[in-house]
Amino acid sequence: MTIPLSWYLILAAAIFCIGLYGVLARRNAIAILLGVELMLNAVNINLVAFWRYQDPAMMTGQAFAVIVFAVAAAEVAVGLALIISVYRRRMTVVADEIDLMKW
């Protein structure tokens, strides 16, 4: 009750940017997904912070965060399945080497 909202928001922004860096700068496809997870978590922090600081009686924030959990889980599952499938085919998980969908 003594933490200003901005602290949470800035923290979320920072985690989001770190996650963005991870997506853009990591070679391994799984590492990219790790970055995506960071970004999703940052989003969740934002959602829950706003829920608490706006109107805790209105559960929209938390509901949204729950849905985000579900979506993140689904996305990770499918993504990793894809990566494993690609690994089986191309023997590589380096994102730069998976470039068959080029011109």
Added chain:
Amino acid sequence: MTAEQIVFLLTAGAILACAVMVVASGKLLHSALWLVAVLFGVAVLYAILQAGFLAVVQVVVYIGAIAILFIFAVMLTRRELRDHGPQTRAAWWLPATLGVLILAGLVFLILGMPAVNRLPAALPEGFDGVRVLGTTLVSPDAFVLPFEVASILLLAALVGAIYLAGSGRKA
């Protein structure tokens, strides 16, 4: 500086440090483990925000399922349990600059928001967060539809993931 703030700061610092380690670690498995640490920290944050249910769900789902899944994937996508080559792209400075810029922009925007430094109102007496959340999720004039769709999404993802990663399948 109240105790709450100190706790928050420590947690935030830990989260940030672990997040940096996630993206900067030279070993992928370490990255995955650092993610686990980050997720823990986020759970603590939820607790501080008095969203206890979410904190528990975070630990169970994120750490217990997703992070484990990551670690499995890491293990399944290498012939030997060693990392090959650099883990960061050659032109990493560009995303770094980008990140810094976006962070700066976001911070700027945040600070420009009206009443951004406000403190939260106290929770009402006898506020049962879990009960209210559950009711919201299943009541027709609240969020039952997204809830159900999300469950179908999970089903589709389940089926898809099994199909995609199924062994013996010709890719």
Added chain:
Amino acid sequence: MNWIIWLLPVPPLLAFGVITLFTNKNRGLSHVLGVGAAGLSWLGSMVVFISALGVEEFGKHFYESAINWLPTGETWLRIGVRIDPLSAVTLFFVAWTIFMIFIYSIGYQNYGQPEGDHDQPGLPPHGATVSEHGHKHKVPSVEPMYARFFAFLGLFAFGMYTLVVSNNLLTLFVGWEIMGLCSYLLIGFWYGKPSARNAAIKAFMTTRVGDVFMLLGIAYLYSATGTLTFSEIFTEEMLAHLAGISTPVLGLSGAGLIGLLLFIGTVGKSAQWPLHVWLPDAMEGPTPVSAMIHAATMVSAGVYAVLRMFPLLSLDSGTMTVVAFIGSFTALFAASIAVAQNDIKRVLAYSTISQLGFMIAALGIHAYVAAAFHLVTHAFFKALLFLGSGSVIHGMEHGVLHSGDHVDPQDMFNMGGLRKKMPITFWTFLLGGLALSGFPVLTAGFWSKDEILADAFGHGHLAVFFTLAVAAFFTAFYTMRQITLTFLGKARSKAAEHASETPLTMTIPLIVLTIFAVGFGWIGVPEHFPLLGGVLPNWFHGFVGSTLAEHPEALEFSSIPLWTSIGVALGGLLLGWLVYRKVGSVKQDFLQIPVLKNKWYFDEAYDFLFIRPAGWIAEKFTYLFMDRRIIDGILHSVARFSLFLGHAFRNYFDKPVVNEWIGDGTGNLVKASGRGMRKLQAGRIQAYMLVSMVLLVLFALLYYFLMA
């Protein structure tokens, strides 16, 4: 009457046109057209002549008719016809001789005979093998180019008629030139023979030299007087005006220079020295052609032209001296060559040149009437002699074919004794020869030649008189030589033994011409002639003399020229007979002197002086140097330059700039940009994401700073 005169030249022209275009293949029709045309013109000429006889003072009231022809600014150049006494008598003999020659040609070209064994158009016919009562023998064959001959003769007749009837120098010159063309066509009639071709070119070229000067004279005359019509030129004022112009040439007056230039045309056309070289070679043509050209028409045209222009020529004594000199020199010169010739036609050719010299000399000494008289009589007896020689040659060819003895039928030393084989030919030829020699009283030649000698002596031109007398002696001598060798004595070859008389189409013209050769003289008997003078009026003198403005006076009689004339004629004849009746072959002929035989080497001289240099200029200078080196050189260098330009353009502009820079360059540019742009889509998702993040930031900044 005038319309008949206009129409006189037309029938032969039509005959030429129709034969050439339509009836070329049909021999009978062609000769009917030709002879018919000649006959029509003859009829018209007789009508005109007879009516002219009936006109009082015909010299002043001559027939003339003219039309406007060429517009020349304000005025017109007029052309037309004119029959005055001179052209009337000329018309008379031209009509008769042309008509006789046409008829003669039917027989000469062997109409009715079979076609030859290997006769080709362009070569003389060589006989056909005929089998009669069991055995084969050769007979003369018909000329393959029969119709063409009549066509050309028609054109020739047209030219001569045009010349005679014209009233102006322009149409006279047109007729002159047409005859020049026809002489080329007809001398070279047998174009397969190289000698004939060369002779035709020689004739045309030599007369051309004369014609150029004549044209200069006509041009000068036109520019000095503004007219070419005779009646306008021969007025007193015009003549005085022309005589008054002084020219820078040899001190001659305008009249003299024009006269000299026109006379040079006659020198060419009438084969006077120095342009005489073509006439003997012209014997290459068929004999009717020789008769036509060298007796009846073409050479007479030259003398006629001088007679026509006499009022102009006689104004300048310098010109007249030149005329007299050339005439008398030629007379003696040609006669000296004739005594050494063996070909029957060559003798006659040189004889023609010599007799023309007589006429020209007479004109040079102002003996107008005498010259005209000799022109007419000469036309008759020379035509007679040529046609007679043609008859002899024909008979000899018959003998050659019959006996198989292939000798030259024209060489007199292969003949002999033809008197018995060809009587009509013999008697007509004899009378013609006597006329040529000037046999006293009986023949027309005597009267005309005697008049020339009398005029020369009477007016004191003793050099001319003497030269002509010597020439007359030679004339009689070679004529008798010719007759003796050809007809008298014994046959010297088998061909001569088997010769036979020629058909009627050939002998009848001979007879007709003989009548004139003998009888025509009677109309020109001088008034003061002993015994005979005065019995018959000197009609010719009065008639033709009236053509001139000042009627020439009748000459006083002097016996010296008369006795000289009789003496040289009879003496020459006797000497010729005496010398040659014993001569059996060429080797016994002592007159075969090389200089004379080779015509005083004039042909060789002209070859060296003119022909070779001309050939050199044509070959080495004009062709090799100017044409090949200079003109072709210019063309080649233009071509080379164009090629160079082309190469330069290609190599320095087209290839580097257009092909590489623009063409390939555009392609390379596109390729490079494509290659560059291809990197945008490498299939690497992180790259895509980076790009989108960067752009997002940029747009956000843009939005914030510019719009918000």
